[in-house]
Amino acid sequence: MEQGLENGFIDISPSRRRFLAQLAVVAAAGSGPAWAADFDVSRWPAGEPAPALQATDLAGKTWRLADLRGRAVLLNFWASWCPPCRAEMPSLQDMAAIYGPDQIVVLAINYKESRNTAARFVQASALSLPVLLDPDGSVARQWGASVFPTTVLIDSTGQPRQRVRGEVEWSSPAAGRLIAPLLAPVPSQRT
Numbered sequence: 001m002e003q004g005l006e007n008g009f010i011d012i013s014p015s016r017r018r019f020l021a022q023l024a025v026v027a028a029a030g031s032g033p034a035w036a037a038d039f040d041v042s043r044w045p046a047g048e049p050a051p052a053l054q055a056t057d058l059a060g061k062t063w064r065l066a067d068l069r070g071r072a073v074l075l076n077f078w079a080s081w082c083p084p085c086r087a088e089m090p091s092l093q094d095m096a097a098i099y100g101p102d103q104i105v106v107l108a109i110n111y112k113e114s115r116n117t118a119a120r121f122v123q124a125s126a127l128s129l130p131v132l133l134d135p136d137g138s139v140a141r142q143w144g145a146s147v148f149p150t151t152v153l154i155d156s157t158g159q160p161r162q163r164v165r166g167e168v169e170w171s172s173p174a175a176g177r178l179i180a181p182l183l184a185p186v187p188s189q190r191t
Helices: 014-030 032-036 083-099 115-125 138-142 173-183
Strands: 039-043 054-056 062-064 072-078 104-111 131-134 150-154 160-166
Touching (some): 083 104, 083 115
Parallel strands (some): 072 104
């Protein structure tokens, strides 16, 4: 039996885990064209303001889009029954860690599932992103999410810029090109 093999798992040091995670990100970046066909990016309709967002997370905290001004926001609409949603969650979490909460806030909005179902998924996947609940689907409807996953990219002024439908490798350079404009300083408007 291989040394360190217990319960079917190899014991890997934290530094080796970090190295393997970084290697996986680099490998995924190199496979950009392979996943490019799995999603569709569309501009947010010109002149259409952001719908109000008020939703409660699994811990009972209420989140409002207006409270997040000054930071870019990604609203990711997902469900645990959706294989592409489950597949992209780790990269959403990685991307949130890369940029940090001072630059970008990633809110995973669970579509029409019970609190218990969403909580079980979060626990099983070790997800640390804020998971908001949309039990009746009204938040998804307001934001035009009818395909899952759908992610809405919002700039630091609170203006939605793009809607992405389908699975994305969010920690890749290609996704970084979607995110970079959200982080760019917004010119001040003089009145």
